[in-house]
Amino acid sequence: xxxxxPEDTGQExxxxxxxxxxxxxxxxxWMPDDYRASLVRQIAQHAHSxxxxxxxxxxxxxxxxxxxxxxILMAKxxxxxxxxxxxxxAAETLGTGRDELLDKLHTGRQKYSSIFNYPTLTWAxxxxxxxxxxxxxxxxxxxxxxxxxxxxxxxxxxxxKEESFHQxxxxxxxxxxxRGTEAQHAMAQDAIDxxxxxxxxxxxxxxDESAHSAQSMAWKIKRHSNDELRxxxxxxxxxxxxxxGLTLPDPDLRWNEERGHWDFGPIDWTEFREVxxxxxxxxxxxxxxxxxxxxxxxxVREAAAAHAAKHPAHTPHAGTDQEEAAR
Ligand code: FAQ
Numbered sequence: 001x002x003x004x005x006p007e008d009t010g011q012e013x014x015x016x017x018x019x020x021x022x023x024x025x026x027x028x029x030w031m032p033d034d035y036r037a038s039l040v041r042q043i044a045q046h047a048h049s050x051x052x053x054x055x056x057x058x059x060x061x062x063x064x065x066x067x068x069x070x071x072i073l074m075a076k077x078x079x080x081x082x083x084x085x086x087x088x089x090a091a092e093t094l095g096t097g098r099d100e101l102l103d104k105l106h107t108g109r110q111k112y113s114s115i116f117n118y119p120t121l122t123w124a125x126x127x128x129x130x131x132x133x134x135x136x137x138x139x140x141x142x143x144x145x146x147x148x149x150x151x152x153x154x155x156x157x158x159x160x161k162e163e164s165f166h167q168x169x170x171x172x173x174x175x176x177x178x179r180g181t182e183a184q185h186a187m188a189q190d191a192i193d194x195x196x197x198x199x200x201x202x203x204x205x206x207x208d209e210s211a212h213s214a215q216s217m218a219w220k221i222k223r224h225s226n227d228e229l230r231x232x233x234x235x236x237x238x239x240x241x242x243x244x245g246l247t248l249p250d251p252d253l254r255w256n257e258e259r260g261h262w263d264f265g266p267i268d269w270t271e272f273r274e275v276x277x278x279x280x281x282x283x284x285x286x287x288x289x290x291x292x293x294x295x296x297x298x299x300v301r302e303a304a305a306a307h308a309a310k311h312p313a314h315t316p317h318a319g320t321d322q323e324e325a326a327r
Contacts, residue, residue: 019220024150027093035219038212039149040096041110042221047087048105048112052286054080056120057129065123072169073126079162086155093151106291114272115202117280124177124184124191130170131244132192132199132237138163139233140203143223152221171240178245185245192241193249200264201272203230209269234262 011030018025025031054077061077064070088098104110115133120126141160147153177188204210204226216222224232234253241248252265274280 019148022146022148022220024153025148026150034215035221036094038216038219039152039221040091040094040101042212042216043087043091043094043152044096044101044104045111045113047084047091047101048110049116050080050084050087052105052112052116052290053133055286055289056116056118056282057126059120060123060126063123064126069173076130076166076169079166083159083162086159087152090149090151090155094149102294106287106294108278108287111276112286113202114275114280115198116286117275117282118194118198119282121194122187122191124174124187125195127170127173127177127188128191128195130166130168131174131240132170132195133202134163134166134170135237136199136202136233138167139236140229143229146220146223148220171244174244174246188244189246192246196249197267197271198275200230200233200267201275203227203233205269205272206267231261234264238262 012032015025015029015031015035018029025035057073057080058077061070061073064073088101091101092098101110105112115136120129138160141156141163144156145153145160147156174188174191177184179185204213207213207225207227210226213222213225217225237248238253250265252263254263256263275283278284
């Protein structure tokens with residue numbers, strides 16, 4: 001059998017034209033293998049970050065200072081699980097199942113965001129995560145709502161709406177602490193001192209060291225470079241920190257009239273690389289806990305599969321609600 005090259009059937013030209021016209025590629029459309037692989041890589045990294053990201057904040061659910069704060073935090077952590085689900089589903093539309101991706105996470109073959117390898121030492125860290133980590137996530141993810149791959153872009157719309165609530169929750173929490181007692185203010189400041197630089201690292205390596213940016217931007221998966229988004233985030237945070245009455249821990253922060261942006265100090269890229277290699281403060285704890293949760297949940301997956309096998313008619317398209325009730 002002779003294989004027909006995609007360019008001979010016009011598929012590649014159609015793909016290129018769709019990207020050039022800023023239209024969406026959908027699951028059944030032809031796409032280059034590298035485009036598919038790069039999307040799976042980024043979406044998986046993103047999905048893993050959402051579910052590993054539940055751990056640092058979940059650490060404070062039992063110790064939230066009021067019922068209101070506890071309810072808010074539980075809802076937020078649950079939202080992150082939901083984001084993981086949307087994203088694993090988006091990856092599934094590219095032909096890669098959740099089992100395979102989770103296996104790659106558990107065996108260290110795929111990454112999750114460096115930020116979640118830092119510990120949550122005080123209640124103020126919940127505020128810092130909301131304000132800075134969710135804030136950085138939104139800055140990075142709003143442009144992904146215009147990603148060229150339809151299912152990823154659509155998942156991001158909902159995720160960004162929820163992240164926006166999360167960010168405001170963190171800001172309000174920090175504002176309350178900052179305007180509280182001296183000890184509460186100090187606790188909020190300490191959290192910002194610890195979370196600021198790791199938040200800047202969330203945007204990835206500097207542009208000249210970013211392996212995937214150029215190709216991802218040409219395919220309109222990414223719309224802006226890592227450094228552009230990092231700068232945007234700094235510009236947003238400086239005035240917000242002022243309103244909060246908290247100081248960003250960077251003596252080099254200065255308004256640059258010529259550039260129309262805030263200049264900021266050097267990032268410790270050695271620390272970033274170490275965290276990515278698995279040597280951050282909490283890498284072992286996070287991945288160990290994730291593996292345990294997966295093993296302990298095996299019986300739930302088995303029970304759900306056995307139930308589905310016993311009740312094949314229970315699929316959503318099997319019949320109307322009335323038919324279902326009559327059975
Ligand atoms: N941590 O060539 P680039 C959240 C990896 S969700 C770990 O620049 P790319 C919600 C990168 O994967 C936070 N690894 O890569 C939440 C690549 O590795 P690979 C996550 C990093 O893809 C809030 C290599 O370095 N958000 O916070 C990091 O063009 C609160 C080379 O880098 C997303 O994932 C890092 N910081 O750009 C949950 C958004 N940076 O694949 C709970 C979607 C880079 O070659 C609580 N992702 N790497 O092995 C993206 O926008 C992009 O993938 C970037 C990286 C910008 C992260």
